Amino acid sequence: MPIRSVISILALLLLALMFLLAGGAALRESVTIDEVAHIGAGVSYLQKLDLRYNEEHPPLAKVLAALPLVMRGIHADYSGVMWSASRDFFPAYLAEWVFGEYVVTRWNSPQSTLAWARLPMLLLTIALGWLVFVCARRLGGDWGGLLCVGVYASTPVFLVFGPLVLTDIAIAFFSLLALLAMARLWDRPDRKNTLLMALALAGAVLTKFTAAILFFVFIAVAVSTRWRPIAGQPAAKPDARHWRRLRWRAMRKATLWAALVVYAVYFLLSWNQPLNIPGLAGHGPLAALLGRLLMPPWLFLCGLAFVVITGNRATFILGHAYPHGIWFYFPVLLVLKSPPGFLGLLLAALAIAGIGKRLRWSPVIPAAFATLWRVLWVSLVVFAGVCILSHFDVSFRHFTTPLVLLILMLAPLPRLLGRIRTAAPKWAWASGALVVLLGASCLVTAVRAYPYYFPYINPLASGHPAYWLVNDSNLDWNQALPEVERFTRQHGLKDVPLDMYGFSDSTAFVPQSRLWDCQAPSAADAGQWAVLSANMILDGHNCEWLMRYPHEPLAGGSMFAVQLPATIPPAGAPGGPPPVAARRIFLGLP
Numbered sequence: 001m002p003i004r005s006v007i008s009i010l011a012l013l014l015l016a017l018m019f020l021l022a023g024g025a026a027l028r029e030s031v032t033i034d035e036v037a038h039i040g041a042g043v044s045y046l047q048k049l050d051l052r053y054n055e056e057h058p059p060l061a062k063v064l065a066a067l068p069l070v071m072r073g074i075h076a077d078y079s080g081v082m083w084s085a086s087r088d089f090f091p092a093y094l095a096e097w098v099f100g101e102y103v104v105t106r107w108n109s110p111q112s113t114l115a116w117a118r119l120p121m122l123l124l125t126i127a128l129g130w131l132v133f134v135c136a137r138r139l140g141g142d143w144g145g146l147l148c149v150g151v152y153a154s155t156p157v158f159l160v161f162g163p164l165v166l167t168d169i170a171i172a173f174f175s176l177l178a179l180l181a182m183a184r185l186w187d188r189p190d191r192k193n194t195l196l197m198a199l200a201l202a203g204a205v206l207t208k209f210t211a212a213i214l215f216f217v218f219i220a221v222a223v224s225t226r227w228r229p230i231a232g233q234p235a236a237k238p239d240a241r242h243w244r245r246l247r248w249r250a251m252r253k254a255t256l257w258a259a260l261v262v263y264a265v266y267f268l269l270s271w272n273q274p275l276n277i278p279g280l281a282g283h284g285p286l287a288a289l290l291g292r293l294l295m296p297p298w299l300f301l302c303g304l305a306f307v308v309i310t311g312n313r314a315t316f317i318l319g320h321a322y323p324h325g326i327w328f329y330f331p332v333l334l335v336l337k338s339p340p341g342f343l344g345l346l347l348a349a350l351a352i353a354g355i356g357k358r359l360r361w362s363p364v365i366p367a368a369f370a371t372l373w374r375v376l377w378v379s380l381v382v383f384a385g386v387c388i389l390s391h392f393d394v395s396f397r398h399f400t401t402p403l404v405l406l407i408l409m410l411a412p413l414p415r416l417l418g419r420i421r422t423a424a425p426k427w428a429w430a431s432g433a434l435v436v437l438l439g440a441s442c443l444v445t446a447v448r449a450y451p452y453y454f455p456y457i458n459p460l461a462s463g464h465p466a467y468w469l470v471n472d473s474n475l476d477w478n479q480a481l482p483e484v485e486r487f488t489r490q491h492g493l494k495d496v497p498l499d500m501y502g503f504s505d506s507t508a509f510v511p512q513s514r515l516w517d518c519q520a521p522s523a524a525d526a527g528q529w530a531v532l533s534a535n536m537i538l539d540g541h542n543c544e545w546l547m548r549y550p551h552e553p554l555a556g557g558s559m560f561a562v563q564l565p566a567t568i569p570p571a572g573a574p575g576g577p578p579p580v581a582a583r584r585i586f587l588g589l590p
Helices: 003-027 033-048 060-069 089-106 110-151 158-160 170-185 191-205 208-225 237-269 285-309 329-335 340-358 367-389 396-408 411-424 423-448 479-492 545-547
Strands: 315-317 319-321 496-499 513-515 529-535 551-554 559-563
Touching: 003 110, 003 158, 003 423, 003 496, 033 060, 033 089, 033 110, 033 545, 060 110, 060 170, 089 110, 089 170, 110 158, 110 170, 110 340, 110 367, 110 411, 110 423, 158 170, 158 396, 158 423, 158 529, 170 191, 170 208, 170 237, 170 367, 170 396, 191 208, 191 237, 208 237, 208 319, 208 367, 237 285, 315 329, 329 367, 329 396, 340 411, 340 423, 367 396, 411 423, 479 559, 496 559, 545 559
Parallel strands: 496 513, 496 529
Antiparallel strands: 315 319, 529 559, 551 559
């Protein structure tokens, strides 16, 4: 069998392992915070052709997740006040959480609803893995492709968020697809490549508003050709100017076609949505017709405006709460939540590339894919720069696109090792063995961390508890309620005070639970087992006092079961809950 076929089979086996690990972990988890809104919204889009819910995100990912649910006949009730009172943006933003909660946990079976909604997202995650393999194989040959897909398939952030009904993996998929299409377009700006660019760009825009970053990438790549020409670019200035003009014209056409696709999707999915454009509703048939035609851009701009307005979020990292985003948020998460083998591979690639530049090795990227390499590393700089400089520091999942691009930077590593074999034969075996061990260690990390990928922190944490290092979906996102139910059954508990990180009704997964604030226990709670999210210990609430008492980690440390003392000390006393002035409120909510 040709080596190329063997490598392809090995890549498929790695992705099959990813399917089992990610899918198996997702089957053990309850609905996460954003999934509540996304699943209900996606169902309503298909059943009612109405986009009133979750306008703050474009519809594509939610529609994909809802397809199998609607095909199986999922039930949703549109006769109540949740639907009738949600004609405008802000009432709908509040109601979408309640509607989604009922779709997932009241009107249908939570387990089957989550399983079917998450299946398309898991398949999209596997498709992204294959796209990574194809792209890396072009850049670094068969072994470069295998290395990159192995790292991708074993990275906890993709294993945990891949199956969930979110937009983060979907935008990484369509962004990478758009970058591949852009590279082809700049190599050959013909009608076919323009159409492929348009479809990929439309998919990205219909997935997440941060797809706008792609336009900055396009500009950055174009500017880079002025000071560093790419393959096939004419040397003479008039010819180079004409060469760029052809590509800019193709990009404009692709953008226009993508805009038409986005418009058509919004128009179709909002067909039955009541007009809520100021000045057009209730003013006759001509105004209604104009309003219907303007609904797609109106809905798109309303969602985009909401994202811009709420883009500056408070954050928590390394034991400190910040009222706004901070530049080192994503670099710290990259170090803490990446497998050590991946970090080692990045250092090895950087070191060997530095040696190669010093020794003036010839390029290892094939000339046919030099444009693709340019597009990818420029994209990494732009995407990572936007993430680091922005104030939207909530979760490592928002770094998935630059993380995919960072993985692709490993593609040339096997060919660089080949150059070492020629330049320094004595070091060839050692360096090759080191790369193999680092790659294999990534797979070992993924298997050992199963099924608790949410709270994964690598050994570089230096003994600090995870709840001191990170927060939000980097640690717990309300997914561990089935683990709480197992603990409850094992201990025969009839009443479980629960301080969770989410909005859902916990009794759908833990019937014995009741809402509880770990900062304000009552005398009746004394001596009981209570459960709290790790996010509530230092960030959402102020409950580090509970860690003095016997406690057990649940779901790998996403939550903790704590046995309260027989007598709970007064607020502010040693070993007791915080005084009222020191209490914190989860997301500022009552």
